[in-house]
Amino acid sequence: MSATMAAVSVDLTARARELPAKEFREVVFHVEDLGVSYNGNAALQDVSLEIYRNFVTAFIGPSGCGKSTFIRCFNHLNGLIPGAVVEGKILYHGEDLYGPHVDPVEVRKRIGMVFQKPNPFPKSIYDNVAFGPRVLGMTDRLDDRVERALEQAALWDEVKDRLKASALSLSGGQQQRLCIARCLAVEPEVILMDEPASALDPIATTRIEDLMHELKRDYTIIVVTHNMQQAARVADMTAFFSITRGEEGQRTGILVEYDATSKIFTQPSDKRTEDYVTGRFG
């Protein structure tokens, strides 16, 4: 081939954003036929999927479809609600989360959670971040832990001079990042986020989304969001939940489609998914 026409192969950065093929994905959670009911009423049923390591996985769907219920199964928070019954299996690295002798404290050490409304403790910024390590007995090099957690949550520069100030003096976006730092301080493997940005203004929301991009290098993230565009922006895999009605009109959540986000938002397999993401059905 002449020198003029020698083609140079260039790595298209856009292509590199494609997800690794299935064989290369590491499974963190294997969910099989999961169902949750409150006082006999099924809120969620027959959910089966796998969550992959270092992915951001989003759960989307209309209100009442059970996505918040589902995410709370991963860290046993449903156990705090009287009358909640979980059926089916969630295997965490092969171990059943709901097996006998499973200690919720051990589960929550490895699987942390950030809530919809920022809920900093009414203590100083330092004590907020140090709370987790303290209750879990991780008190060595506490100052380093706190600093590292705040850095990872992109909050250190803003608060390093006032660690003793009350956490409630921070803005909403800062409080949410503080809650993320709090969660990171115990060095979890997985971070669950239940609508983490829905109470925040757009710039704070974007900061949280950018944070998710950075954090997924070291952590596995599952996020529930009612904002579809947010799922489109941040998630690698997206699970769409919807509501079915039983014979007596009872509403139960089900998993409709679970696929790479790029597919869900360009060519979903299920019509219900397409109706939802195009906004034609709420």
Added chain:
Amino acid sequence: MSPADSASVKGLRVSFQEELEALQANLQEESEFVLRSLRGAINALQQRDVELADEVIAFDDEVDDRYLAIGQGIEQLLARQTPVAVDLRLVLAVLHINLGLERMADLCVTIAKLTKLTAELEHDATLIEAFEEMGSRAEEMIRVAMTSFAERDLVGAESLVDLDELIDRANRRFVKHVLELGNDPELREWGTRMIIVSRCLERIGDHAVDIGEQTAYLVTGEFREFTDASHPDQ
């Protein structure tokens, strides 16, 4: 704004920024490929080199690959990032330019095919030289168009109109000369085919002007044709 504040404001939606930049980088790379194609086609034409012409035709696959990849990249960007304002105009401009570049590459293939077809025919050496001038003009227009796009240079983009005028004139002159070639049937066949080649080069120039119009759209937000074929004096 404190240094920490301004740094963090610039740093928002980093991955989105990177995707936009990657898209534009791919576009620039596609234009490099088109330039290579064009240079190859012109050389093959002038040297009547059939092997080189074959290479040009094969090389079009590379351009098509880039074209598809950029198309997919645009689809993903629109679906996942919902760009607005200047970002939206940028993505739409990239979409149009992508199309234009692919067309240009197809035109180079046409030139190469015609080179092969007329390789054994009688030819007029002086007329062939005209192609060097037109080809260089087209190359220059592609470069100016892509540079103006990269630098968001409105003046540079608008200068393409004048450059295109030169190619148009060269095309008209060429047609005139071919009509004066005489009665030799081989020569006439050659001349007819070469008119198509000249037309291809002129079309490449037009596509470059379109790229300039996309740059203007990106900068000003207005869809505007620089010159309207149906209203040449405006």
Added chain:
Amino acid sequence: MSASAGSLRSDRPRGRWVGRLFYGFLLFSLVLGFATLGALLVQVFLEGYKWVDLVLFLEPPSADPLIAGAEPAILATIFLGVLLILFTVPLGVGTAIYLEEYADRERWYNRLLEVNIQNLAAVPSIVYGILGLAFLVRGIGLGRVLLAGAMILTLLVLPTVIIAAREAIRAVPDSIRQGAYALGATKWQVVWRQVLPAATPGIATGSILATSRGLGETAPLLLVGALTYVSFNPTLLGEFTALPVQIYQWVSRPQEEFRTLAAAAIIVLLGILLTLNATAIWIRNRYERRW
């Protein structure tokens, strides 16, 4: 004809008058209540302020009004206050924590407990006195001592402290608990490290207010054996009196001067109670949380 045309003047003058009448009635109630109270206080103050001096604080009572003081009564009241807080806070807070954080509301015994706490707060204080006499003084043989008085006042005041502590604990948002659980805290850690610290201002305020109410009670103390004439300073297991009792005793004396002394003692008692209440309010204001 558009709806907005026409004058902006009110077309319901009667409505306005009813409003004004109601407002007037409110003011009247306010003034009546405060004026009465104010009048009483002013009268007491004017009568007794000249006799609030060191003699009152440092001398024991005596038959001679000029050298009579209320030292034993004042000390006993203060002593009782301290004991009250020491007893009621752990018991009250402990019960409140059990009811709010640990108890299963469905169980019958917990529901019984809930209902009865409200009832207990409404029982007349003299019933507590009889209870104290029967079980503490006679039943376990404690005798007519300060400790018995403290214990009975504790029972009297406890329901209020429990209710106040429960309110303070309930006021801690559930999101705090969820956040703590999500970090891997056990139930005990959540209660001890998050709920209680956050509820402390409310608990402190409630306890102080309940205590100050208890210190003003006379009937139960009388039944449990507060003597009306005590000339020595109180000890834990000794006989005792208290300010309300001392006031009662002086008022029943024939001499005019004793009534004045009683007024002075009232001023002291009011002073103690007002200080306690002011402290409670100060604590509440200082630590008020905005969630």
